[in-house]
Amino acid sequence: xxxxxxxxxxxxxxxxxxxxxxxxxxxxxxxxxxxxxxxxxxxxxxxxxxxxxxxxxxxxxxxxxxxxxxxxxxxxxxxxxxxxxxxxxxxxxxxxxxxxxxxxxxxxxxxxxxxxxxxxxxxxxxxxxxxxxxxxxxxxxxxxxxxxxxxxxxxxxxxxxxxxxxxxxxxxxxxxxxxxxxxxxxxxxxxxxxxxxxxxxxxxxxxxxxxxxxxxxxxxxxxxxxxxxxxxxxxxxxxxxxxxxxxxxxxxxxxxxxxxxxxxxxxxxxxxxxxxxxxxxxxxxxxxxxxxxxxxxxxxxxxxxxxxxxxxxxxxxxxxxxxxxxxxxxxxxxxxxxxxxxxxxxxxxxxxxxxxxxxxxxxxxxxxxxxxxxxxxxxxxxxxxxxxxxxxxxxxxxxxxxxxxxxxxxxxxxxxxxxxxxxxxxxxxxxxxxxxxxxxxxxxxx
Amino acid sequence: xxxxxxxxxxxxxxxxxxxxxxxxxxxxxxxxxxxxxxxxxxxxxxxxxxxxxxxxxxxxxxxxxxxxxxxxxxxxxxxxxxxxxxxxxxxxxxxxxxxxxxxxxxxxxxxxxxxxxxxxxxxxxxxxxxxxxxxxxxxxxxxx
Ligand SMILES: Nc1ncnc2c1ncn2[C@@H]1O[C@H](COP(=O)(O)OP(=O)(O)OP(=O)(O)O)[C@@H](O)[C@H]1O
Ligand code: SF4
Ligand SMILES: [Mg+2]
Numbered sequence: 352x353x354x355x356x357x358x359x360x361x362x363x364x365x366x367x368x369x370x371x372x373x374x375x376x377x378x379x380x381x382x383x384x385x386x387x388x389x390x391x392x393x394x395x396x397x398x399x400x401x402x403x404x405x406x407x408x409x410x411x412x413x414x415x416x417x418x419x420x421x422x423x424x425x426x427x428x429x430x431x432x433x434x435x436x437x438x439x440x441x442x443x444x445x446x447x448x449x450x451x452x453x454x455x456x457x458x459x460x461x462x463x464x465x466x467x468x469x470x471x472x473x474x475x476x477x478x479x480x481x482x483x484x485x486x487x488x489x490x491x492x493x494x495x496x497x498x499x500x501x502x503x504x505x506x507x508x509x510x511x512x513x514x515x516x517x518x519x520x521x522x523x524x525x526x527x528x529x530x531x532x533x534x535x536x537x538x539x540x541x542x543x544x545x546x547x548x549x550x551x552x553x554x555x556x557x558x559x560x561x562x563x564x565x566x567x568x569x570x571x572x573x574x575x576x577x578x579x580x581x582x583x584x585x586x587x588x589x590x591x592x593x594x595x596x597x598x599x600x601x602x603x604x605x606x607x608x609x610x611x612x613x614x615x616x617x618x619x620x621x622x623x624x625x626x627x628x629x630x631x632x633x634x635x636x637x638x639x640x641x642x643x644x645x646x647x648x649x650x651x652x653x654x655x656x657x658x659x660x661x662x663x664x665x666x667x668x669x670x671x672x673x674x675x676x677x678x679x680x681x682x683x684x685x686x687x688x689x690x691x692x693x694x695x696x697x698x699x700x701x702x703x704x705x706x707x708x709x710x711x712x713x714x715x716x717x718x719x720x721x722x723x724x725x726x727x728x729x730x731x732x733x734x735x736x737x738x739x740x741x742x743x744x745x746x747x748x749x750x751x752x753x754x755x756x757x758x759x760x761x762x763x764x765x766x767x768x769x770x771x772x773x774x775x776x777x778x779x780x781x782x783x784x785x786x787x788x789x790x791x792x793x794x795x796x797x
Numbered sequence: 798x799x800x801x802x803x804x805x806x807x808x809x810x811x812x813x814x815x816x817x818x819x820x821x822x823x824x825x826x827x828x829x830x831x832x833x834x835x836x837x838x839x840x841x842x843x844x845x846x847x848x849x850x851x852x853x854x855x856x857x858x859x860x861x862x863x864x865x866x867x868x869x870x871x872x873x874x875x876x877x878x879x880x881x882x883x884x885x886x887x888x889x890x891x892x893x894x895x896x897x898x899x900x901x902x903x904x905x906x907x908x909x910x911x912x913x914x915x916x917x918x919x920x921x922x923x924x925x926x927x928x929x930x931x932x933x934x935x936x937x938x939x940x941x
Contacts, residue, residue, distance in 0.1 A: 511833070512827075512833040512836065512837065647820045647823075648816065648820075650823060650837070650840060651816060651819055651820065651823065651840045651841065651844045652837070652840065652841040652844065653844075656901075732827075732828060732829070732830040733828065733829070733830075735799060735801075735829060735864075735865055736799060738801065738828060738829055739799050739800075739801055742801055
């Protein structure tokens with residue numbers, strides 16, 4: 352298997368083969384079984400990668416990195432705008448969000464915009480959609496939060512039957528990119544391509560927000576920077592202030608660079624989004640394995656008495672993202688303290704949000720079918736006959752999922768043999784028993 | 798016609814692992830590319846029968862036999878059996894203990910749900926001699 356060259360949309364991680372020792376730890380961690388060890392080096396099928404970051408976390412040799420954007424355009428003549436996930440504030444204990452935003456501007460961004468406002472927009476629209484859905488039954492319960500992109504790709508890849516459950520409101524970051532773009536374009540009276548948006552985020556997603564998701568209207572897709580990409584430089588720029596000059600909510604007007612709120616910080620932790628819906632029948636699930644377990648159960652028809660489930664594949668929520676600089680528990684404590692300092696509340700005018708809602712502002716302009724193609728591909732399925740042979744080979748191997756063959760488990764190894772992607776002699780169990788390539792291949796041809 | 802058979806052991810009162818056999822069956826069918834609606838029906842029925850084994854029955858197994866035309870799921874336990882099968886089949890009939898009701902079970906909808914979602918269903922049970930729930934699903938969508 353070759354380290355596939357997928358399009359840019361399918362490259363969340365990069366494997367540095369010089370640093371890879373072929374230990375094979377990463378192959379077992381991958382939830383979509385996208386990684387193999389071949390010729391003593393880890394290789395990935397980018398088309399199956401959902402960008403969860405598990406391999407980045409497990410690799411002890413630093414051989415796997417996120418494919419984020421380069422920052423070299425900061426000092427170009429373009430307008431550069433940082434779209435800031437509140438997770439960033441949790442990385443700087445005691446520093447007020449406005450000072451973090453100021454630090455970004457000192458780094459060279461023309462503007463730094465906080466996302467909290469769009470969380471609130473999303474929250475209102477969600478409450479509205481759910482109350483209408485109770486009557487129309489348009490979407491099946493439970494609705495699945497669209498906020499974590501890894502969850503969406505996981506659903507496309509492993510649980511496509513659950514796609515109708517995905518909450519159809521645009522993600523806050525997509526609402527934000529679209530709105531920020533149009534506001535700044537009008538403000539500066541310039542064209543799209545003179546503005547560069549950078550999403551500063553805690554998870555590996557080179558592509559940032561894909562153009563498709565932003566809908567028509569010619570918006571360029573955004574770049575993305577991992578928090579750890581900018582952490583050192585940003586720390587230098589931030590002036591640590593002890594003063595806690597609160598940002599009062601009464602200042603409801605939409606002030607771009609001052610719009611931080613405690614509520615935004617809560618969103619960075621598991622449960623924050625579910626809590627913000629204000630509904631009773633919600634659940635918040637965090638962690639990759641936990642997410643998979645719940646998706647399996649929803650597929651069994653369970654949890655249809657729940658209206659909304661917030662999923663985050665990172666433990667503790669986005670503060671546990673693979674590209675953070677600070678440990679998730681330290682970040683959590685910092686975020687909780689800051690949320691208290693800033694206070695939580697809502698600032699939006701409900702009438703206005705409803706008007707936007709009825710003008711379809713919150714709904715993606717593309718069909719659900721197209722949304723499905725936003726990365727994360729469904730693995731090719733086998734024919735009945737092929738599957739029977741795979742079962743048979745697994746039976747002959749009778750192994751222990753050791754991974755020595757370079758595939759994550761015996762079953763996947765058998766599948767790889769059928770795909771022509773592995774040879775039986777790579778399995779120690781077959782070798783010990785003197786079962787040759789020919790023995791197995793004969794079975795496959797029969 | 799080639800077929801695939803698999804058997805999973807299921808243990809009474811083991812709520813931690815309860816449901817896993819049905820998940821295995823569901824994933825087997827998904828990897829075989831059966832139409833989603835068929836997979837959903839098998840998964841729901843398998844789960845109801847598996848939970849009944851865990852709550853009301855005794856140790857036993859869930860087996861699946863799949864070919865391109867149909868899927869057969871057998872859930873067999875060696876527990877106390879059902880005294881009156883016709884009664885058990887009625888919507889709302891349940892002998893679930895209070896502790897199970899607190900966990901959200903005991904609506905008496907499991908068996909009726911199986912009836913509704915399967916193409917054929919046969920319960921063989923005798924007081925004291927365990928229970929066998931056989932479910933058949935026909936593959937009319939033919940995605941395989
Ligand atoms: N495997 C079994 N062994 C013994 N009794 C059973 C078994 N399966 C079902 N029953 C009996 O049949 C009754 C009805 O089963 P059914 O699945 O319809 O409802 P339930 O399990 O009580 O509630 P629900 O499935 O809605 O949670 C049970 O309460 C139980 O008395
Ligand atoms: S964890 Fe994977 S990438 Fe890292 S050294 Fe081991 S095999 Fe190579
Ligand atoms: Mg039941």
